Amino acid sequence: MNEKVKETMISAICAVISIGAFLLLWWWGTHFTTLSKLMPDPVTVFSSLIEYCVGTVGKCSLIVHMLNSLRRVLIGFLLGSLVGISLGLLMGRYMLARAIFNPIFRFIRPIPPIAWIPISIVWFGLGEQAKIFLIFLAAFANTTLNAMTGAMSVDPEIINASRMLGAKERQIFTTIVIPAAVPSIFAGLQVGISSAWASVVAAEMIKAQNGLGWTIQAGMDNNNMTQILAGIIMIGVVGFLLAYIMRKAEEVMCRWNKSGR
């Protein structure tokens, strides 16, 4: 336990030092080199960031932009991972489902979500649906394969154990295959949430009235570097938090999967 506290302390201190050093370098660069021509100094950026949060960027505050992006991501991610995980589990357990869907899926998966932007605009127009469709794809592509692998790699002896205890096929699927695949599913959700967050920003940069993607796009249009940087920082922070929440959820859901106490 003591060792663990020590480890956490060391990484916390190192994090503070490395971020501090980065900010210092940025500050130094903007004050003593030609970097000042390219970007404002960190103090300006961070004070603007706070101003944007309490004040407005465009029609609403940065917080509201962030919430708009978050809403799109959560809807798309929820739908995409739900479909992806369900399909993946079925493909993992049932050879026929795998034979039917795997070829199409293998083809679709490597296509980056942003490549779908033109199609999504043609199909869904410039509204919310197009953006949610992109996030849906990002989440779907990243969760299916992991769910499939998880369902395929269930220890056959554990399945035998459930059978001798009386489990029918449907019960094997719901009480054995699904929980056994959870760690693998979470691996997919981790990548999926990051990819979904990246996709929403991309989608909003094409055409949107709000959102963090809009914020940086509008910053570019108005040649406002401070606004771009504030938007980027917000994107980074929220992306970090989403990944963090997902990791914590995994820790709770997969307690049983950790070795030792």
Place this chain on the structure above:
Amino acid sequence: MEQERKIIIESEHVSKVFDTPDGEHEVVHDLNFSARENEFLVLFGPGQCGKTTIINMIAGFEQTSEGKIMAEGEKVEKPDISRGVVFQSISLFPWMTTMGNVEYGPKIAGVKKKERRERAQKYIDLVGLQGFENSFPNQLSGGMRQRVGIARAYCNEPRVMLMDEPFGALDAQTRYLMQEELQRIWSTEKRTVIFVTNNIEEALYLADRIIVLTSCPATVKKEYVIDLPRPRDLVSEEFLALRKEITGILDSSQWEGET
């Protein structure tokens, strides 16, 4: 009077052939034996002689290539709750607690929560795991895990318990302890047990009857009725004499197999 008891499991001319890249490989050949009600039957044979395959066929996990296994007059074709299995690999459900594992059988059968909890608790107590109801398997030692495995199989109240080298993965000390425990559990909760092992001491300590199997392909070499009083003294003269005799025929059977 031993012979009067009802036959529960019967293996009739059972053979098992696996297709391997090197051609057909027969692991069980014309195997005939029966297990009677409440009998502790030990299948004893050298390692890698198809013993696990025999258990898998009785359980219904695998099909016979020839012959058939009868369980209370019905041909075994798939797993059934009347035949509980304790695995060498233990194979608990790792995401379930001790309680979750033990009550799994009654739960999927739709037994009401209160009733199945009581039943599970009874078997958790029987295997001596009270206080560990909410532990996950990865928080338990190997011996404790196999206790959960035994309780899980017992909790479904099967007619027959199939045990495939259940203590094979445990260290010698724990193994010895678990043999005593199993002997005690079996005396409290009488069941027909078919127990597979390659450890002669274990076989002699637990068995009413020992069927000695030949090395690959497995078939019945010889049969011994063990009527020493229980719990057995591992160093009594009779025990040691039997041990010597059975080890002796095993050696020669392996030797024959090689010529």
